[in-house]
Amino acid sequence: MEMEYQEAKDKFISTWGSLGTLWGINKAMAQIQSLLFISTKPLSMEEIMKELKISRGNTSMNLRQLMDWGIVTKELIPGERKEFFTTEKDVQELARHIAKERSRREIKPVIKILKDVSSIKDDGTEKTKELIKQTKALHDLAETADAMMNKIVNQEQNWITKSLLKLIK
Amino acid sequence: MEMEYQEAKDKFISTWGSLGTLWGINKAMAQIQSLLFISTKPLSMEEIMKELKISRGNTSMNLRQLMDWGIVTKELIPGERKEFFTTEKDVQELARHIAKERSRREIKPVIKILKDVSSIKDDGTEKTKELIKQTKALHDLAETADAMMNKIVNQEQNWITKSLLKLIK
DNA sequence: CTAAACTTTCAGTAATTATTGAAAGTTTGT
DNA sequence: ACAAACTTTCAATAATTACTGAAAGTTTAG
Structure with missing residues (x-):
C-alpha cells in the first residue's frame, strides 16, 4: 500500500486516537498527543484546534490533562504571546x-x-x-x-x- | 479494616467491574465475570440477573461476549433444563x-x-x-x-x- | 405435535461521556 | 490603568454507549 503524507498522517492520528481507550485516555486527548508527536515544531492552541477541528474549550481541557499525565509540556517561544505545546518525542x-x-x-x-x-x-x-x-x-x-x-x-x-x-x- | 462477607463481595464486584475498562470490557461484563469468579458453583442466568440486578437481555448478551473472550463457559448440569455458567478460576x-x-x-x-x-x-x-x-x-x-x-x-x-x-x- | 421452559434479539430508552461556545479570567505591553 | 491577546471555565447540548423488556426463537419432554 502506498499513501500520501496527508493520508498517512490522518490515518495515524485517527488510529492512535481510537486506541486511546487502551491506555485509558479519551479520543481528543489521544489525537492531540498524536498530532504533537509527529509535528516538527511546537504547536499553538489555534493550530491544534484548526488541525483537529475541535473547539477551543475542548483543546484547552485536553491539553491540561495531557500535561497532568506528564507527556505534554508548554513551550514558551521568545517574542510570542501565545503558548506552544510539545509532547515527549522519545x-x-x-x-x-x-x-x-x-x-x-x-x-x-x-x-x-x-x-x-x-x-x-x-x-x-x-x-x-x-x-x-x-x-x-x-x-x-x-x-x-x-x-x-x-x-x-x-x-x-x-x-x-x-x-x-x-x-x- | 474488617468487612463482612457481603460487603467484601460487593466491593470486589464493583471494583473489578469498574476496572473493566482497563482490560477493554464493559461494566456488566466485568461484573458477571467477577461474580462467577468468586462463586463456589456454576450460576444460572436467573441467579446472575438477580444478584447483579440487571436485565435478562443484558445478561444474555454479556455472557455471550464473555464466552467469545474464552473466559466463561457453559456448564450443562444433568437433570437441569437451564444453562449454567462458570468462569476460568485460575x-x-x-x-x-x-x-x-x-x-x-x-x-x-x-x-x-x-x-x-x-x-x-x-x-x-x-x-x-x-x-x-x-x-x-x-x-x-x-x-x-x-x-x-x-x-x-x-x-x-x-x-x-x-x-x-x-x-x- | 404441542406446550412449557428457557435463551436470544433488537428497537426504544436511559445513562454516561465528550464537546461546544460564550462569558469570565489572566497576562502583557504601553 | 487600560485594552488587546490570549486561556480557562462550565452550563447546555450532542454523541456515544449501555440497558431494558417484550417479542421472537429454540430446545426439550411428554
Missing part, C-alpha cells in the same frame, strides 16, 4: 510516563482494595474461603504484573528489554 | 486468555497500521521524515511490548515470571 520515555500514571491512578488503588477484600475474617464458610482465595490470587497477580511493568519500563535504556526478550524467546 | 490462565484476546483484537491491528504508515514513500520533506521516524519508533515499541506480554503470559507455570522478576529487581 517513545521509551513516553511509555514510562504512561505506565507510571496508569499504575498510580488505576492499578495501585485496585490492588489496595483486593488486599482489603482478601483480608476479611475467615468465618469458615465455603463462600468466604472462596472469596478470600480468589481475591488473594488476583491480588498477587496484579501486584506482580504491576511491578514487572514498572521495572521494565523504567530502565533508562532499553537494554533490559532486549535481553529479556532474548531470554524468553 | 488467574494465570485468565490473564493468558485476556492478553491473547486483547492482542488479537486491538494491538495487532494497530501494529499493522503503524507499519503501513511508517512505510510511506519518503518524499524528502521534513514532515514526512518525522512521520516516518516517529511511527516507526512506535511500531517497534508496540511490537516489542506485545511480544513480551504474550511470551510472559503464555508460560504454563509462572516460573518464568518469578525468575524474570528476580532478574530485574
Whole structure:
C-alpha cells in the first residue's frame, strides 16, 4: 500500500486516537498527543484546534490533562504571546510516563482494595474461603504484573528489554 | 479494616467491574465475570440477573461476549433444563486468555497500521521524515511490548515470571 | 405435535461521556 | 490603568454507549 503524507498522517492520528481507550485516555486527548508527536515544531492552541477541528474549550481541557499525565509540556517561544505545546518525542520515555500514571491512578488503588477484600475474617464458610482465595490470587497477580511493568519500563535504556526478550524467546 | 462477607463481595464486584475498562470490557461484563469468579458453583442466568440486578437481555448478551473472550463457559448440569455458567478460576490462565484476546483484537491491528504508515514513500520533506521516524519508533515499541506480554503470559507455570522478576529487581 | 421452559434479539430508552461556545479570567505591553 | 491577546471555565447540548423488556426463537419432554 502506498499513501500520501496527508493520508498517512490522518490515518495515524485517527488510529492512535481510537486506541486511546487502551491506555485509558479519551479520543481528543489521544489525537492531540498524536498530532504533537509527529509535528516538527511546537504547536499553538489555534493550530491544534484548526488541525483537529475541535473547539477551543475542548483543546484547552485536553491539553491540561495531557500535561497532568506528564507527556505534554508548554513551550514558551521568545517574542510570542501565545503558548506552544510539545509532547515527549522519545517513545521509551513516553511509555514510562504512561505506565507510571496508569499504575498510580488505576492499578495501585485496585490492588489496595483486593488486599482489603482478601483480608476479611475467615468465618469458615465455603463462600468466604472462596472469596478470600480468589481475591488473594488476583491480588498477587496484579501486584506482580504491576511491578514487572514498572521495572521494565523504567530502565533508562532499553537494554533490559532486549535481553529479556532474548531470554524468553 | 474488617468487612463482612457481603460487603467484601460487593466491593470486589464493583471494583473489578469498574476496572473493566482497563482490560477493554464493559461494566456488566466485568461484573458477571467477577461474580462467577468468586462463586463456589456454576450460576444460572436467573441467579446472575438477580444478584447483579440487571436485565435478562443484558445478561444474555454479556455472557455471550464473555464466552467469545474464552473466559466463561457453559456448564450443562444433568437433570437441569437451564444453562449454567462458570468462569476460568485460575488467574494465570485468565490473564493468558485476556492478553491473547486483547492482542488479537486491538494491538495487532494497530501494529499493522503503524507499519503501513511508517512505510510511506519518503518524499524528502521534513514532515514526512518525522512521520516516518516517529511511527516507526512506535511500531517497534508496540511490537516489542506485545511480544513480551504474550511470551510472559503464555508460560504454563509462572516460573518464568518469578525468575524474570528476580532478574530485574 | 404441542406446550412449557428457557435463551436470544433488537428497537426504544436511559445513562454516561465528550464537546461546544460564550462569558469570565489572566497576562502583557504601553 | 487600560485594552488587546490570549486561556480557562462550565452550563447546555450532542454523541456515544449501555440497558431494558417484550417479542421472537429454540430446545426439550411428554
